[in-house]
Amino acid sequence: MAGARTSGAVRPDEIRQHNLSLVLSHVHRDGALTRAELTQRLHLSRSTVGALVGDLAQLGLVEEVVPSGGERVGRPSHVVAPHAHGPYAVGVDVDIAHVTVAAIGLGGSISTRAVIPTVPEMRPEQLVDLVADALPRLRTTIGSVGRVCGVGVSLPGTVDLVTGRVGVAPNLGWEGVPLGDMLRDVVPADVPVVVGNDADLAVLAEHQRGNARDCDDVVFLIGRIGVGAGIISNGVPVHGRDGHAGEIGHNVLDPSGPLCHCGKRGCIETFLGESALLALAGRALPRTDAKVAELFKDARAGEPGAVRAIALVAEPLGRAIANLMNTLNPERVVLGGSMGEVFDLARADVEAAVARYAFVSDAGVDLVLPAFGTDSALLGAGEVAFTALLADPH
Amino acid sequence: MAGARTSGAVRPDEIRQHNLSLVLSHVHRDGALTRAELTQRLHLSRSTVGALVGDLAQLGLVEEVVPSGGERVGRPSHVVAPHAHGPYAVGVDVDIAHVTVAAIGLGGSISTRAVIPTVPEMRPEQLVDLVADALPRLRTTIGSVGRVCGVGVSLPGTVDLVTGRVGVAPNLGWEGVPLGDMLRDVVPADVPVVVGNDADLAVLAEHQRGNARDCDDVVFLIGRIGVGAGIISNGVPVHGRDGHAGEIGHNVLDPSGPLCHCGKRGCIETFLGESALLALAGRALPRTDAKVAELFKDARAGEPGAVRAIALVAEPLGRAIANLMNTLNPERVVLGGSMGEVFDLARADVEAAVARYAFVSDAGVDLVLPAFGTDSALLGAGEVAFTALLADPH
Numbered sequence: 114m115a116g117a118r119t120s121g122a123v124r125p126d127e128i129r130q131h132n133l134s135l136v137l138s139h140v141h142r143d144g145a146l147t148r149a150e151l152t153q154r155l156h157l158s159r160s161t162v163g164a165l166v167g168d169l170a171q172l173g174l175v176e177e178v179v180p181s182g183g184e185r186v187g188r189p190s191h192v193v194a195p196h197a198h199g200p201y202a203v204g205v206d207v208d209i210a211h212v213t214v215a216a217i218g219l220g221g222s223i224s225t226r227a228v229i230p231t232v233p234e235m236r237p238e239q240l241v242d243l244v245a246d247a248l249p250r251l252r253t254t255i256g257s258v259g260r261v262c263g264v265g266v267s268l269p270g271t272v273d274l275v276t277g278r279v280g281v282a283p284n285l286g287w288e289g290v291p292l293g294d295m296l297r298d299v300v301p302a303d304v305p306v307v308v309g310n311d312a313d314l315a316v317l318a319e320h321q322r323g324n325a326r327d328c329d330d331v332v333f334l335i336g337r338i339g340v341g342a343g344i345i346s347n348g349v350p351v352h353g354r355d356g357h358a359g360e361i362g363h364n365v366l367d368p369s370g371p372l373c374h375c376g377k378r379g380c381i382e383t384f385l386g387e388s389a390l391l392a393l394a395g396r397a398l399p400r401t402d403a404k405v406a407e408l409f410k411d412a413r414a415g416e417p418g419a420v421r422a423i424a425l426v427a428e429p430l431g432r433a434i435a436n437l438m439n440t441l442n443p444e445r446v447v448l449g450g451s452m453g454e455v456f457d458l459a460r461a462d463v464e465a466a467v468a469r470y471a472f473v474s475d476a477g478v479d480l481v482l483p484a485f486g487t488d489s490a491l492l493g494a495g496e497v498a499f500t501a502l503l504a505d506p507h
Numbered sequence: 508m509a510g511a512r513t514s515g516a517v518r519p520d521e522i523r524q525h526n527l528s529l530v531l532s533h534v535h536r537d538g539a540l541t542r543a544e545l546t547q548r549l550h551l552s553r554s555t556v557g558a559l560v561g562d563l564a565q566l567g568l569v570e571e572v573v574p575s576g577g578e579r580v581g582r583p584s585h586v587v588a589p590h591a592h593g594p595y596a597v598g599v600d601v602d603i604a605h606v607t608v609a610a611i612g613l614g615g616s617i618s619t620r621a622v623i624p625t626v627p628e629m630r631p632e633q634l635v636d637l638v639a640d641a642l643p644r645l646r647t648t649i650g651s652v653g654r655v656c657g658v659g660v661s662l663p664g665t666v667d668l669v670t671g672r673v674g675v676a677p678n679l680g681w682e683g684v685p686l687g688d689m690l691r692d693v694v695p696a697d698v699p700v701v702v703g704n705d706a707d708l709a710v711l712a713e714h715q716r717g718n719a720r721d722c723d724d725v726v727f728l729i730g731r732i733g734v735g736a737g738i739i740s741n742g743v744p745v746h747g748r749d750g751h752a753g754e755i756g757h758n759v760l761d762p763s764g765p766l767c768h769c770g771k772r773g774c775i776e777t778f779l780g781e782s783a784l785l786a787l788a789g790r791a792l793p794r795t796d797a798k799v800a801e802l803f804k805d806a807r808a809g810e811p812g813a814v815r816a817i818a819l820v821a822e823p824l825g826r827a828i829a830n831l832m833n834t835l836n837p838e839r840v841v842l843g844g845s846m847g848e849v850f851d852l853a854r855a856d857v858e859a860a861v862a863r864y865a866f867v868s869d870a871g872v873d874l875v876l877p878a879f880g881t882d883s884a885l886l887g888a889g890e891v892a893f894t895a896l897l898a899d900p901h
Contacts, residue, residue, distance in 0.1 A: 271867060280867060281866075281867055329748075330747050330748050330752075342834070344834075344835075346740055346741075346743075346745045346747070346752075347740075347741070347743050347745065349740075349741050349743070351740045351741065351745075351835065352836070353724050353740070353835055353836020353837060353838075354723075354724050354836050354837065354838040355836055355867070356836070357833075357836045357866065357867055358724075358740075358834065358835050358836040359834065359836075360833045360834075360836070360866040360867070361830075361833050361834055362866070363833060363864075363866045364829075364830045364833050364834070365760075365826060365830075365864065366759075366762075367761065367762050367763075368760075368761050369761075369763065377863070377864065432759060435758075436755075436758045436759075436830075437834070439751075439754045439755050439757060439758050440736070440738075440752065440753065440754075440755055440758070440831070440834055440835075441738075441745065441747055441752050441834075442746070442747020442748050442749055442750070442751045442752040442754070443747060443748065444747075444748040469771070470757075470759065470771065472675075472751065472754040472756070472757045473665060473674060473675060473749070473751055473754070
């Protein structure tokens with residue numbers, strides 16, 4: 114049922130803000146666009162688009178440039194592009210053994226990044242210190258006149274989207290951490306801070322500009338030490354009541370499966386988590402980034418133990434994908450992190466398991482790797498950090 | 508990212524149609540409303556609301572009445588209510604052994620219904636004949652001046668929402684049936700026909716006017732011979748790419764579980780389907796409506812075999828609910844059909860299994876029975892049959 118549409122008067126400055134937001138959002142998502150393209154997309158007049166572009170240029174957010182390359186004959190038309198020295202978002206991606214901090218420009222390009230190894234069982238305060246330290250160093254590295262327009266943080270846990278409070282992040286050992294507020298204490302007061310779940314942010318980035326572009330129903334299955342899903346349905350992120358939709362890592366695949374650290378048996382993570390992968394390959398635990406990287410390298414080189422581990426994981430991975438298909442019927446499933454590696458190494462086995470377990474297998478699904486490799490969650494963190502600027506470019 | 512808002516001129520008759528649609532939709536969903544309530548909700552002037560109500564009354568869609576009952580002092584105010592002899596929708600709910608056909612008035616009240624037993628392995632043509640026969644008989648029973656404004660059909664299968672084509676309905680034995688077109692051949696040309704999945708329609712009815720009202724994230728878990736889910740997320744139905752989201756009946760709960768008719772082992776239906784329930788209680792198969800009703804009656808009376816079957820099913824039911832919670836984090840799960848019966852009989856066991864298997868169990872979920880008993884899918888079929896009238900009341 115349609116909600117009541119209010120018919121109150123809209124002030125001219127609201128219309129202007131809305132239109133500035135639209136132009137900037139299109140240029141941010143799609144990169145350089147000609148004025149003609151903007152005019153057509155936004156159903157606005159040429160002169161209105163011209164004025165809006167002028168305003169955005171004045172604000173240092175876009176610039177009109179002659180596109181490089183191309184083979185066009187005649188005078189090249191200018192395009193409206195994100196400003197090369199415009200504001201940048203800080204994206205922070207928290208993984209188990211390292212944190213990546215990056216400056217991400219309008220248009221979604223990473224200007225610079227630092228990968229910082231973390232101590233085992235890092236406390237939230239240590240993450241906050243790490244981010245506080247990284248901000249001035251990013252600025253120095255960039256050396257531009259751009260300003261920070263937002264900080265976005267991705268982490269493997271459940272997050273309250275409004276406050277940035279972490280509900281539970283089992284693989285970090287965190288529970289009930291007011292991370293959003295803690296970070297707001299160390300960044301300038303006018304810089305918005307947004308915290309999100311890694312899979313939720315990864316699907317956002319792939320939906321915005323990557324391999325799930327223009328795809329209304331998509332799931333991003335991320336494999337790290339744990340396994341989680343980011344879901345977009347009807348073109349809109351599915352977070353659920355408390356923001357922990359997609360926490361499928363502890364769905365039970367087999368009640369007589371291996372014991373999980375959560376106390377149950379046969380959780381998805383006991384089959385698909387990186388520790389499970391290492392154990393299957395006969396590698397020593399605990400899991401480290403290096404051991405995981407080595408495992409996939411060895412599997413590519415044909416080392417039998419590694420190959421066997423991947424083969425064993427293909428079937429439960431296909432089953433986990435099929436369960437998501439039966440539940441959500443997505444058009445596309447993006448497989449990221451170690452799930453992407455397994456898929457890439459054992460594509461036929463994974464697809465066979467999907468076909469076997471999906472309810473309507475003939476309809477199928479596109480299984481794809483992320484456009485952004487291991488950066489999807491980081492770029493998604495950048496995306497949410499841009500939200501405030503895109504909504505009100507002034 | 509916000510889509511481009513077109514700023515083309517809106518014609519006065521479009522505004523009028525939009526506003527008529529709004530007033531009628533509110534009265535349809537919420538029942539009798541005073542003009543003052545409508546004025547406040549719709550942010551329209553008193554005189555505009557007055558004119559719209561006048562138009563809808565002229566069209567025979569609403570009437571202004573003095574509410575019966577109540578203890579108010581002073582002159583009672585009139586309310587705008589669905590017209591008692593207004594148009595009606597025909598809702599058709601197809602189950603395995605019977606079909607229910609009902610006339611449903613604006614406001615969602617069932618005026619009359621017929622429950623028609625069906626032959627085993629009913630063919631689509633037989634359903635179409637049954638509906639064609641039922642239409643004139645409904646009209647005779649009602650004996651009103653109202654006209655049929657749409658036919659909505661609910662069935663246990665996957666349905667293409669646009670065409671009404673049934674993809675697969677395993678428990679009916681149907682595959683690739685152009686049911687929408689077949690029905691359009693036997694109803695008057697100006698009567699829209701909409702076909703939907705039973706769980707999808709059940710969740711719609713409960714969301715519109717039942718126990719999931721004002722609930723943005725909800726799952727309806729329906730148990731019949733099979734098991735399926737209807738999902739609403741962010742207030743919007745989740746159908747997925749092909750309309751078969753929620754087809755969880757063949758998600759595997761236990762790979763060493765009972766053999767399923769689909770060829771796999773341990774599908775949800777092998778634990779929670781009505782045939783499984785009967786088998787667990789030591790009752791003879793094949794399943795009939797009477798045997799299922801008897802099983803639940805016996806369980807309520809304490810018959811040990813029936814009680815034991817319900818107890819055995821509580822755990823996998825809790826696990827299936829927990830999987831949905833982990834995936835979608837709904838605010839509420841409505842348990843309908845035999846799943847509602849099991850929940851009602853073994854509430855503590857189901858809740859314990861949910862708490863054990865849900866990733867964030869302390870956040871919990873509201874588990875509720877349907878407001879409409881076994882009529883949720885039927886009423887949902889009525890809802891979608893009203894769509895065209897509500898969109899354009901003229």
